[in-house]
Amino acid sequence: MSDRExxxxxxxxxxxxxxxxxxxxxxxxxxxxxxxxxxxxxxIDEAAHAxxxxxxxxADAMSILVLKREGDTLVPVDPSTSFKAGDQxxxxxxxxxxxxxxxxxxxxxxxxxxxxxxxxxxxxxxQPDERYDLPPGGNTIEFDQEKGIEVLQVIMSHDRIPYLDxxxxxxxxxxxxxxSSAAAELQGGIAKKVTPVVPQDDxxxxxxxxxxxxxxxxxxxxxxxxxxxxxGGGGRLKSGEIAPFEIRxxxx
Amino acid sequence: MTALxxxxxxxxxxxxxxxxxxxxxSISPEARALVRQAIASTGLIxxxxxxxxPTQAPRxxxxxxxxxxxxIVVTNNHVITNDRTGRLYDEMFFGLSRDGDQSSASTRxxxxxxIINTENDLAxxxxxxxxxxxxxxxxxxxxxxxxxxxxxxxxxxDLFIVGFxxxxxxxxxxxPGVVExxxxxxxxxxxxxxxxxxxxxxAAVNSEGKLVGIPTKVVADEQPIDTDGDGFPDDYRRYGxxxxxxxxYLVVDMLTRVDSKDAPETNSAAxxxxxxxxxxxxxxxxxxxxxxxxxxxxxxxLVGLLPFGETTVSESTLLTWGSTNAEGEFKLNRPVPxxxxxxxxxxxxxxxxxxxxxxxxxxxxxxxxxxxxxxx
Numbered sequence: 001m002s003d004r005e006x007x008x009x010x011x012x013x014x015x016x017x018x019x020x021x022x023x024x025x026x027x028x029x030x031x032x033x034x035x036x037x038x039x040x041x042x043x044i045d046e047a048a049h050a051x052x053x054x055x056x057x058x059a060d061a062m063s064i065l066v067l068k069r070e071g072d073t074l075v076p077v078d079p080s081t082s083f084k085a086g087d088q089x090x091x092x093x094x095x096x097x098x099x100x101x102x103x104x105x106x107x108x109x110x111x112x113x114x115x116x117x118x119x120x121x122x123x124x125x126x127q128p129d130e131r132y133d134l135p136p137g138g139n140t141i142e143f144d145q146e147k148g149i150e151v152l153q154v155i156m157s158h159d160r161i162p163y164l165d166x167x168x169x170x171x172x173x174x175x176x177x178x179x180s181s182a183a184a185e186l187q188g189g190i191a192k193k194v195t196p197v198v199p200q201d202d203x204x205x206x207x208x209x210x211x212x213x214x215x216x217x218x219x220x221x222x223x224x225x226x227x228x229x230x231x232g233g234g235g236r237l238k239s240g241e242i243a244p245f246e247i248r249x250x251x252x
Numbered sequence: 253m254t255a256l257x258x259x260x261x262x263x264x265x266x267x268x269x270x271x272x273x274x275x276x277x278s279i280s281p282e283a284r285a286l287v288r289q290a291i292a293s294t295g296l297i298x299x300x301x302x303x304x305x306p307t308q309a310p311r312x313x314x315x316x317x318x319x320x321x322x323x324i325v326v327t328n329n330h331v332i333t334n335d336r337t338g339r340l341y342d343e344m345f346f347g348l349s350r351d352g353d354q355s356s357a358s359t360r361x362x363x364x365x366x367i368i369n370t371e372n373d374l375a376x377x378x379x380x381x382x383x384x385x386x387x388x389x390x391x392x393x394x395x396x397x398x399x400x401x402x403x404x405x406x407x408x409x410d411l412f413i414v415g416f417x418x419x420x421x422x423x424x425x426x427x428p429g430v431v432e433x434x435x436x437x438x439x440x441x442x443x444x445x446x447x448x449x450x451x452x453x454x455a456a457v458n459s460e461g462k463l464v465g466i467p468t469k470v471v472a473d474e475q476p477i478d479t480d481g482d483g484f485p486d487d488y489r490r491y492g493x494x495x496x497x498x499x500x501y502l503v504v505d506m507l508t509r510v511d512s513k514d515a516p517e518t519n520s521a522a523x524x525x526x527x528x529x530x531x532x533x534x535x536x537x538x539x540x541x542x543x544x545x546x547x548x549x550x551x552x553x554l555v556g557l558l559p560f561g562e563t564t565v566s567e568s569t570l571l572t573w574g575s576t577n578a579e580g581e582f583k584l585n586r587p588v589p590x591x592x593x594x595x596x597x598x599x600x601x602x603x604x605x606x607x608x609x610x611x612x613x614x615x616x617x618x619x620x621x622x623x624x625x626x627x628x
Contacts, residue, residue, distance in 0.1 A: 110583070
């Protein structure tokens with residue numbers, strides 16, 4: 001993968017690093033889409049519920065938007081879009097709470113790399129209603145010739161996640177690149193503290209063990225919204241908890 | 253005596269008398285008694301070639317230890333292999349005495365190779381006849397050593413090398429030391445106990461007198477010394493040496509093959525071809541991680557392999573590791589010898605996974621099913 005925009009930006013180095021990660025946006029890692037109309041309607045309701053939680057700040061939530069370069073502009077694209085070599089994308093995300101966001105790329109070979117934060121922007125603390133671009137400025141992420149599915153793992157938390165922060169020591173941001181870092185991750189307690197967030201419907205029934213990631217409307221026409229359900233902790237992430245979700249990028 | 257001549261990589265004794273005295277101080281009388289029991293199972297390997305002159309006595313080559321009471325003996329492959337031809341010696345003998353004295357009361361037996369593991373430099377042989385060629389009765393019980401669990405050996409555990417080093421004369425020699433380290437992937441236990449020519453193929457026992465390793469080689473740190481200043485080394489100075497033992501679990505693996513069709517029938521003293529095994533062929537560790545509830549693949553899970561039974565994850569215990577791709581597939585970053593291991597996996601929003609696995613070259617890809625973390 002290369003950076004066509006990097007030459008125009010002072011942040012070229014950042015972009016170059018980020019562009020090492022090929023991304024194909026295929027689908028959002030929620031429940032599989034049902035072809036049944038009833039299920040489809042249910043999903044729409046769920047999406048509306050999620051957006052409501054996000055907008056009204058009734059739950060710790062974030063929106064994420066995938067933009068694709070079309071000529072000189074960036075336009076929102078459907079997550080199920082198939083990308084090809086040379087396509088360029090940018091991620092825009094916005095949180096409705098004060099906390100931390102991590103974005104990890106999982107390559108087709110399983111290699112993991114922290115995209116956000118990155119060495120030039122080590123502070124990944126996010127503020128409510130503030131929009132963040134990845135990569136920043138005029139930079140974009142470009143698909144290279146390698147085909148396959150890449151995953152963007154987005155992690156929300158109120159706390160820093162030490163082993164993800166530690167990846168910044170690696171110039172390329174790779175995770176578990178050494179025995180010491182892999183051991184630190186395997187023995188770390190983060191997984192034990194994870195409480196998966198379960199979307200619930202109006203009747204408070206568990207419908208999925210996954211975080212809901214619903215298609216956006218209004219301004220983010222083709223973007224996505226992630227929401228924490230209004231359960232248990234009141235839709236708020238507690239200290240030590242994280243909420244991960246995935247965006248799968250398909251490159252044909 | 254005929255010189256003991258193994259091909260272990262060493263040049264001279266390493267440890268000083270002072271060091272050895274210090275090593276022996278911490279051994280309890282009970283432990284000493286248990287270690288001494290290993291003497292009865294440890295013997296001397298002697299060899300001959302069929303074209304040797306009739307008057308030529310068998311030559312001592314190294315040590316060996318009885319690992320099964322029906323007369324199965326383990327030693328190093330290099331002990332029974334001719335250095336120049338690379339072929340096994342035509343005749344192999346095992347000298348055994350209850351007190352470890354080969355000069356007087358020892359009994360010599362004829363050996364037949366059963367299984368040879370060239371990669372790990374190990375060989376199993378069976379005692380088939382007395383020195384004259386008379387078959388040993390099947391009912392005869394040899395003093396065998398108990399095999400300990402080499403995987404449980406830890407750094408700084410007491411260790412004793414029992415054997416017949418070339419410089420030790422015709423009586424058994426025991427050298428105390430400690431486990432200095434383990435090279436799991438290389439299949440080695442490292443020790444500071446003195447291992448020299450002739451110790452090869454003998455016994456390395458723990459403080460319970462159980463066999464935990466087979467002394468196989470020594471790596472010495474030797475630096476050249478140019479005494480006359482002509483730019484060419486005139487001598488070498490030795491700064492230290494590390495003894496390398498093959499862990500005893502490899503012997504256990506080989507023993508399991510003895511009763512299988514892998515090993516040739518050996519009840520007679522007639523020559524036979526030993527089974528050459530490659531039990532140490534490395535295994536590529538791969539598989540898939542998926543949700544136990546949904547069956548869907550888990551991307552980004554970190555999978556790590558530890559020594560069997562190991563509970564602590566650290567830089568030194570983590571043997572190999574890797575993470576899953578979008579399809580939940582993983583391939584750990586380096587292959588491992590076939591053996592039992594403890595595997596661990598970690599993924600966001602899932603409970604920590606740990607299990608014991610036995611990896612073989614023929615093992616199918618691993619399937620790790622992780623449970624979603626409990627819902628609050």
